[in-house]
Amino acid sequence: MVVREAAGAGRGGTLAWSRSSLLLQVFGVVGLVFLGAVLVTYLGTLPGLRRRFDLTAVGSNTLDERLAELVEKLPEPVLVEVFFRPFDYPLTRVGAQAQGRMSQLLHVARNQFPEKLKVREHDLADVAKVSVRMKELGLEEDNVVVVTRGKHKVVLRLLRDVARIDPGNPLVESEPTLEAFRGEEALGVALLRVSIEETPRIVFTVGHGERDLFDVEKPLAIGRLHSALVADGLRADRWDSSADPQVPADARVIAIVDPQQPFSSAELEVIERFVEDGGRLLLTTTGNAALFGQAGSPEALAGRLGIGARAGFVAQPIPDGFGGWRMGLEQCGTIVVAGTGLDRRHPVTESLWRADERVGLPNARALVPEGTRPQNSVLVDLLRSTEVSWRDLPQSGGRGDWRFDQRGEETGPFAVAMALAFPPADSRSDAEGERRAARVIVLGASDALSNDILGRNRDFVMNVFNWLAQRDYRLVIRPREVERRVLDLANTNALTLLNVLSFGVLPGLCAVLGVVVAFARRR
Amino acid sequence: MSGAWTIYRRELAGLFLSPLAWVLLCIALAFNGFFFVLSVKGFGGDVLQSMSFLLGGSYTFWMLVVLLPPLLTMRMFSEEARTGVLEFLLTAPVSDFAVVLGKLLAATTLLAVLWSSAFLYGLALAALGTPPDWAPLVSGVCGATLVSALFCSVGLAISALCNTPLLAAFFATIANAAILSLPFVDALLALPPGSPLRVALGHANVITQFQASFVVGALDTKHVLFFVVWTGFFSFVATRVLEARRWW
CATH class of the missing domain: 1.20.5 (Single alpha-helices involved in coiled-coils or other helix-helix interfaces)
Known part of the structure; x- marks a missing residue:
């Protein structure tokens, strides 16, 4: 104005x-x-000023207490990267279901602990950008969740670690279904693993013709195992026990993989003492027929711990595709262990059993408890062959014929991998002040670790090393039930009522009131 | 504040005594109802998913949120300016902010009535033996009301700027759609992860702010604050524009 x-x-x-x-x-x-x-x-x-309240009846916006406690204690923020892509038929629907639940879980986790968890969902349609990141992380497959903290990384595979699928039956047109979703448990274990600072050292013995730890090309070398161990946050290198008689001070695990020459008694003494003092040992039987069972052989060392190895290789018949079985083939020498053949309680095999995974073992020796075991020890058959397997003994030419001979050969099942744990001889404690139990795994098939078969056995092998390195973190979180309230659509009255309310009553009421108002205003 | 209350009552009476409000409610409810029944069938009778779909989980919800507030607010200043009523209002013993606040609350109340129809669907489902989880329903209605308030404040600011109701509705719709589309700017510009603009656009994502808490049955102070603050900002702009009418 x-x-x-x-x-x-x-x-x-x-x-x-x-x-x-x-x-x-x-x-x-x-x-x-x-x-x-x-x-x-x-x-x-800002996390300090932000508050979030879960109003749902079943607490679907809140993490399980144990997982929440774990996240809260994380020393620094953890990055969770999601690489999801639609699954091919017939897993499309169930895969999307599992992806949806995992995304929802991560969403809840991020909202509850924004300062501790950073979640990045990668768009796999952006191939160029994503492939660079996948390469950086060393990922070979998609539909994984990668949990990273600094150099520590854990990869969770959706349909193995996170969700368990019932494959259904195509013959009766039953689709695959989501049997169990263990996202919270898997995320919890991954967070536990990345939050541990140490990188345990594994030493592979050399100087006795063992498999080459750094060769990734030769089928029987174990270079890919080395890469997998390093990618999983472990340190792996060589130890020449003949040149340096002392076990490296920071070695947590000694691995003896398929030696071709015998160890000296002094070397075996050192290794045995290491184990007795609470050390960890992975021992595979030798592929050298001349060394097998001789003094200085890995079997001799296993024998000192109460585990014996039998001559010959465990074989099993091959399905012929017509409902019958075939013998006499080279493939009979590669046994496949799955289902009841896996110990369902041991940390090494429990997850494999749960995920219905298989372990392939070429040229496997049968193992048996034999001799005197350390006091208070616990011996578990990790892998057992099927009842139709047999122990194929060498013929006159030194090789087996892969045919079951009733006269001299035994039938299965046979243990082909065993785990032994026992309290150390003295009362020495580790850094955390806990008394560390000695752990030994004897594997009857050294080829199970080789480059050409590691891809198939990777989970088993990694579980073996993680158990030996005492990284077998277990967290039990009961899978959360999805709350579903479903209206019976077969009840036509229900739908009619909804239709009447939605299209008739509510809009109709407004229309009538509108007309009344219009008339009232006109008058 | 008594001035705001007086304006609120006057505006609310004006809205509910005009056929336009009832026509809008009728169309919106028919629209909502159609998609609700469709979602119940589509989700195989899953009540919880259907309710989430109704309140924030569907395109139809966002379409209503973008279109309805401008239609309600378009007349609030521009029509009054055209008819000369605004002169009386501005000379009345109430502050400009009270005028804006009263009108904002009135428009928001009408939309809250629309969203509250979800409770009737919930009651119907409960009567059929499958009661929904009421807490997410309440949070969903509250969230939808907050979103509506935000877009009503945008509509009011634009209505205060324009002299023609239709023009006000048009620009307000464009503005609302632009606000909803802000996150897509990130994709258009291919911003690198972690860049300040990308982070800022992420925070300005109205849909995420709404779906991350209200739809899933959580109350997050971050999201409540977001809607309250930005509604306040646009109300402030509307007040300043209204004030500018005195000297421009």
């Missing part, structure tokens, strides 16, 4: 100036308020 009076006084220039000045002031104030709004919005996102 004041401005208009001024204009009436004929001071046009002043009026324009006043308006512009006022306009600038208004813009300035609006700008300041905008910045204020941005600041308040930002402050609202």
Whole structure:
């Protein structure tokens, strides 16, 4: 009003100036308020100032207490990267279900602990960008969740570690279904593993013709195992026990993989003492027929711990595709252990049993408890062959014929991998002040670790090393039930009622009221 | 604040005594109802999913949220300016902010009535033996009301700027759609992860802010604050524009 009076006084220039000045002031104030709004919005996102309340009846917006406690104790933020892509038929529907539940879980976790968990969902349609990241992480497959903290990384595979699928039966048109979703448990174990600072050292003995630890090309070398161990946060290197008689001070595990030459008694003594003092040992039987069972052989060392290895190789018949079985083939020498052949309680095999995984073992020796075992020891058959397997003994030419001979050959099942644990001889404690039990795994098939078969046995092999390195973290979280409240659609009355309410009653009421109002206003 | 209350009652009476509000409610409810029944069938009778779909989980919800507030707010200043009622209002013993607040609350109340129809669907489902989880329903309605308030404040600011209701509705719809589309700017510009603009756009994602808490039955102060603060900001802009009418 004041401005208009001024204009009436004929001071046009002043009026324009006043308006512009006022306009600038208004813009300035609006700008300041905008910045204020941005600041308040930002402050609202700060973890200390943010509060979140779960209003649902079953607490679906809150993590399980044990997992929440674990996340809370994380020393620094953890990055969770999601690489999901639609599954091919027939897993499309069930895969999407598992992906949805995992995404929902991560969403809840991120919202509950925004300062501890960073979740990045990669769009696999952006092939170029994603493949670079997958390469950085060393991923060879998609539909995985990668949990990373600094150099520590754990890969969770959706249909193995996170969800268990019932494959259904195509013959009766029953589709695969989601049998169990263990996302919280899997995420918890992954967080536990990445939050541990140490990188346990595994030493592979050399100097006796063992498999090459750094060759990734030769089928029988174990270079890929080395890469897998390093990628999993372990350190793996060589130890020449003949040149350096002392076990490296920081070695947590000694691995003896398929030696071709005997160990000296002094070397065996050192290794045995290491184990007795609470050390860890992986021992595979030798593939050298001449060394097998002789003094200085891995079998001799296993024998000192109460585990014996039998001559010959465990074989099993091959299905011929017509409902029958065939013998006499080279493939009979590679046994496949699955289902009841896996110990369902031991940390090494429990997850494999749960995920219905298989372990392939070429040229496997049968193992038996034999001799005197250390006091208070616990011996478990990790892998057992099937009842139709047999122990194929060498013929006159030194090789087996892969045919069951009733006269001299035994039938299965046979243990082909055994785990032994016992308290150490003295009462020495580890860094955490806990008494560390000695752990030994004897594997009857050294080829199970080789480059050409590691891809198939990777989970088993990694479980073996993680158990030996005492990284077998177990967290039991009961799978959460999905709350479903389902209206019976077969009940036509229900749908009719909903239809009447949705299309009839509510809009109709508004229409009637509108007409009444219109008439009332007109009158 | 008594001024705001007076304006609120006047506006609310004006809205509910005009056929336009009832026509809008009728169309919106028929629209909502159609998609609700469709979602119940589509989700195989899953009540929880259907309710989430109704309140924030579907495109239809966002379409209503973008279109309805401008239609309600378009007349609030521009029509009054055209008919000269605004002159009386501005000379009345109430502050400009009270005028804006009263009108904002009135428009938001009408939309809250629309979203509250979800309770009737919930009651119907309960009567059929499958009661929904009421807490997410309540949080969903509250969230939908907050989103509506945000878009009503945008509509009011634009209505205060325009002299023609239709023009106000048009620009407000464009503005609302632009606000909803802000996160897509990130994809258009191919911003690198972690860049400040990308982070800022992420925070300005209205759909995520709504779906991350209200739809899933959680109350998050971050999201409540977001809607309250930005509704406040646009109300402030509307107040300043209204004030500018005195000297422009």
